[in-house]
Amino acid sequence: MNEELIISGRENLGVDPQLHIWHWPIPLYLFLGGLAAGVLFFAALYYLLGKEDEFRTAVRRVPFVAPIALVIGLAALFIDLRHKAFFWQLYTTIRLESPMSWGAWTLLVITTASFIWCALHIREFFPDWDWKFSWLKELEVFFNKHKKPLAWVILIFAVITGVYTGILLSAFNARPLWNTSVLGPLFLASGLSAGAATIVLSSKNSRERLLFTKIDLIILGVELFLIVHMFMGFLASTQVQIEAAGLFLGGPYTMVFWIFVVVLGIIIPAVLDLMELRGFHIPAVVPGILVLLGSLMFRFIFVFAGQVSRWLY
Amino acid sequence: MRYAMAVDTKKCVGCSDCVVACQTENDVPIGYCRDWVVEVVDGTYPQLEIEIRSERCNQCDNPPCVRCCPTGASHIVEGGVVMVKPNRCIGCGACIASCPYDARYPHPKGYVDKCTFCIHRVRQGMQPACVAVCPTKCMYFGDLDDPNSDVSKVLKKRKHKTLIPEAGTKPQLYFLI
Numbered sequence: 270m271n272e273e274l275i276i277s278g279r280e281n282l283g284v285d286p287q288l289h290i291w292h293w294p295i296p297l298y299l300f301l302g303g304l305a306a307g308v309l310f311f312a313a314l315y316y317l318l319g320k321e322d323e324f325r326t327a328v329r330r331v332p333f334v335a336p337i338a339l340v341i342g343l344a345a346l347f348i349d350l351r352h353k354a355f356f357w358q359l360y361t362t363i364r365l366e367s368p369m370s371w372g373a374w375t376l377l378v379i380t381t382a383s384f385i386w387c388a389l390h391i392r393e394f395f396p397d398w399d400w401k402f403s404w405l406k407e408l409e410v411f412f413n414k415h416k417k418p419l420a421w422v423i424l425i426f427a428v429i430t431g432v433y434t435g436i437l438l439s440a441f442n443a444r445p446l447w448n449t450s451v452l453g454p455l456f457l458a459s460g461l462s463a464g465a466a467t468i469v470l471s472s473k474n475s476r477e478r479l480l481f482t483k484i485d486l487i488i489l490g491v492e493l494f495l496i497v498h499m500f501m502g503f504l505a506s507t508q509v510q511i512e513a514a515g516l517f518l519g520g521p522y523t524m525v526f527w528i529f530v531v532v533l534g535i536i537i538p539a540v541l542d543l544m545e546l547r548g549f550h551i552p553a554v555v556p557g558i559l560v561l562l563g564s565l566m567f568r569f570i571f572v573f574a575g576q577v578s579r580w581l582y
Numbered sequence: 583m584r585y586a587m588a589v590d591t592k593k594c595v596g597c598s599d600c601v602v603a604c605q606t607e608n609d610v611p612i613g614y615c616r617d618w619v620v621e622v623v624d625g626t627y628p629q630l631e632i633e634i635r636s637e638r639c640n641q642c643d644n645p646p647c648v649r650c651c652p653t654g655a656s657h658i659v660e661g662g663v664v665m666v667k668p669n670r671c672i673g674c675g676a677c678i679a680s681c682p683y684d685a686r687y688p689h690p691k692g693y694v695d696k697c698t699f700c701i702h703r704v705r706q707g708m709q710p711a712c713v714a715v716c717p718t719k720c721m722y723f724g725d726l727d728d729p730n731s732d733v734s735k736v737l738k739k740r741k742h743k744t745l746i747p748e749a750g751t752k753p754q755l756y757f758l759i
Contacts (some may be wrong), residue, residue, distance in 0.1 A: 270626055276634075277598040277619040281687035283675070288684060290675040351673025352692035358670050369652035440650060442749060443682035466734040480666050507748075580682045580746045 289349035294345035296568035300343035306431035307464020313424035326472040445511035448579035466560035513578040534563015586659035593720035600712035605710035639697035640753030647677035
């Protein structure tokens, strides 16, 4: 028997008896950031491919999800800060070693760019929109003229946003569950599939729905591969990572992860997507909502389980 | 200059005087602590072995908390001591999650707080509060670059270990075994 106890009675709030320093706002933000990244990625991509009119919903309408998601996400991040009055210190320095630092700057760029993108397409929803002030009208003309570079900025920063939400966690070697480089691509894939699902949910054009159903199916496949890949990596690694994987392989997070994330969030929507492509009529809302919920659950489970995983000590 | 501390696990009796001394010296808020005492019991009765360790921030040479801090609030001062600037800290908690030793905690005022090796005392030529107060004199503090410092001498003489060196943090809190 080997028993290790803190006998001086340490009860640091948020750290003892088990680390729980990041609460619900962090996974909520990670989901919303990923969703915004996915939505903006497809909008910019199909604009740059010259398919703006063909995939109108993806390029012009669905991007309106992004600024809303980002603003709610930023509010969630702000709520989670404990020294709120000093939040501006994030923008007094760029620390390349810290994923959170370049995440903060990336968010500044992508949020601004998403607002501009939506402003350029505001007439999709309000055909008689008038900017009222001449300088706003001039700004609109300016950005319309430079829409291509704007789309490139959005495309690149959407990928950075999607990846960084994963790297943010994978940079912590103190939490073995997070400490895997698969997490960056996995979070990006999860964000992209959430984006594609949102487009399928919103589009009324059958060609567009078909394309994004196909895209969603491919990304779900990639996600499943990355999850299997991640567990293979854990099980072939050190004792701490074997134990971290154990949280999902018989441990307390087993049911919730495999049922809500893998089965309901990936496998069932993938099967439904496949049936849709084979000619069955599946209401788009079912796989769409399942993918979004799976993506959200994935963030919650990973952020909470990661804080449980630790070094043998 | 490289400050380090060594704790003699054979001499420590786990009285927690170091914890109280730290809380008093550094005005640590009630219910929190910057150092703590761990007791490891190994074996089954009557073949029992015990190890008692007074633990705190390991003042790592490769500190993950400094690396992940988005504002530079976590920084390294003389002797490799890791410190937090409260007026730069946004309380995001990244450093707390990054520490494999769970040595940091969120101060009720919002910023993150941790052991400083009592650098304010060391600068005046005194020992850290926990070392100074230890009734069994089981703690040694000093500069590793100075061969005549208490810590250098005892580390030369005794077998020792650090905690979780495999985390790559290069901890500077040594335990004499």
